Amino acid sequence: MNRLTREQLADRVARDIPEGAYVNLGIGLPTLVANHLPRDREIFLQSENGLLGMGPAPAPGHEDPDLINAGKQPVTLLTGGAYFHHGDSFAMMRGGHLDICVLGAFQVAANGDLANWHTGASDAIPAVGGAMDLAIGAKRVWVMMDHLTRSGESKIVAHCSYPLTGIACVTRIYTDLAVIDVTPHGLQAIETVPGLGFAELERLTGIPLINAIAPVTE
Amino acid sequence: MIDKTVVSPTAAVADVFDGATVMIGGFGTAGMPGELIDALIERGASDLTIVNNNAGNGETGLAALLKARRVKKIICSFPRQTDSHVFDALYRAGEIELELVPQGNLAARIQAGGAGFGAFFxxxxYGTLLAEGKETRNIGGRNYILEYPIRADFALIKADRGDRWGNLVYRKTARNFGPIMATAAQCTIAQVRDVVPLGSLDPEAIVTPGIFVRRVVPIRVAQRSAA
Incomplete structure (x- = not known):
């Protein structure tokens, strides 16, 4: 079975982001999506720390400590970009102005519940940042994650065992094995990696899926 | 003549008292008013409640204030970072209280404080650990939680340029919490790269009008790099 690499997964997500979309990429894995956005589309990247029209990392030696992304890495501003304060930034999220946010996750439940901020371990120091605002605010919430944990358990579950970030908020899941839509009827697999059939995907996932995988046409 | 300029950071924070609630601007180190924090450490006020997005990076700025054990409680959204070891150790030892707030609720609570609201939904x-014990309401088919404003005795922020009336403009993403914290404190103290003559900031581009600012402290870049 082929698994997508992190870069291939980022490329897969990037393909689905349309021209003109206002998009927030969460810290960690989703940040990679920025490097794969199709060059022929104008897409607006928003960063929670007050930036719209975020550009790529600067050339070495041109970093500016006052120009960073949510992960506190140096970035650039595209021509036409804008700066704003935190109140406006989170109005963009909470107010439903972002078309898409892409988030990492520990677990996603069949109803779209998201767990991505806290393992719940008693010795863990919790940190939430903007995750809960993004989860409930963006029009479409896409999760990007490995399908299985390192020990082989599905991260797509009937009910999240980790503390929730948001309730029934995820609309689509991109993993290294499949693309799955969260629908009112249940989780609907729409794509798998080459060599992985629906039955095997469902077995690995461990909960019922709906088969909506388009036949290969090539 | 009104002149809000205070030349020394030490003088600017001289009235910060024990037990004060102090908002500190910045997202990580971008926009963090390092020289004002250093002056606050020197001032020695303790039992502070600090409002910031994070809980300090490395050993400087807010982390140094924590390390000096001046902070009783921190209200923030993202304390745990790769370089937050000062906070991590205090938290694990039970020596600092943490109120964890989702970042947008933190911003909205500060804005509500500055704008005079009593609370907001x-x-x-909603439905998470961070909403436990909070009032909820369904409005128009959507679920909300009730959150209360945050106000502070002092706000320490960093802007790019200011004038003697306290008008401020910021630089790039160092703006972050500065403009909203400025509205929510009894006494807002802004460190700036430069104090410019009245009238030289474009009135159409002033981000924080002077009514929200009590003191403006010029920090020359040479001073900044030496710190």
Missing amino acids: TPTG
Whole structure:
């Protein structure tokens, strides 16, 4: 079975982001999506720390400590970009102005519940940042994650065992094995990696899926 | 003549008292008013409640204030970072109280404090651990939790340029929490790269009008790099 690499997964997500979309990429894995956005589309990247029209990392030696992304890495501003304060930034999220946010996750439940901020371990120091605002605010919430944990358990579950970030908020899941839509009827697999059939995907996932995988046409 | 310029950071924070609630601007180190924090450490006020997005990076700025054990409680959204070891150790030892707030609720609570609201309903956090014990309401088919404003005795922020009336403009993403914290404190103290003559900031581009600012402290870049 082929698994997508992190870069291939980022490329897969990037393909689905349309021209003109206002998009927030969460810290960690989703940040990679920025490097794969199709060059022929104008897409607006928003960063929670007050930036719209975020550009790529600067050339070495041109970093500016006052120009960073949510992960506190140096970035650039595209021509036409804008700066704003935190109140406006989170109005963009909470107010439903972002078309898409892409988030990492520990677990996603069949109803779209998201767990991505806290393992719940008693010795863990919790940190939430903007995750809960993004989860409930963006029009479409896409999760990007490995399908299985390192020990082989599905991260797509009937009910999240980790503390929730948001309730029934995820609309689509991109993993290294499949693309799955969260629908009112249940989780609907729409794509798998080459060599992985629906039955095997469902077995690995461990909960019922709906088969909506388009036949290969090539 | 009104002149809000205070030349020394030490003089600017001289009235910060024990037990004060102090908002500190910045997202990580971008926009963090390092020289004002250093002056606050020197001032020695303790039992502080600090409002910031994070809980300090490395050993400087807010982390140094924590390390000096001046902070009783921190209200923030993202304390745990790769370089937050000062906070991590205090938290694990039970020596600092943490109020964890989703970042947008933190911003909205500060804005509510500055704008005079009594409370507000927000959808963020509904149904999560961070909403436990909070009032909820369904409005128009959507669930919300009730959140209360945060106000402070002092706000320490960093802007790019200011004038003697306290008008401020910021630089790039160092703006972050500065403009909203400025509205929510009894006494807002802004460190700036430069104090410019009245009238040289474009009135159409002033981000924080002077009514929200009590003191403006010029920090020359040479001073900044030496610190």
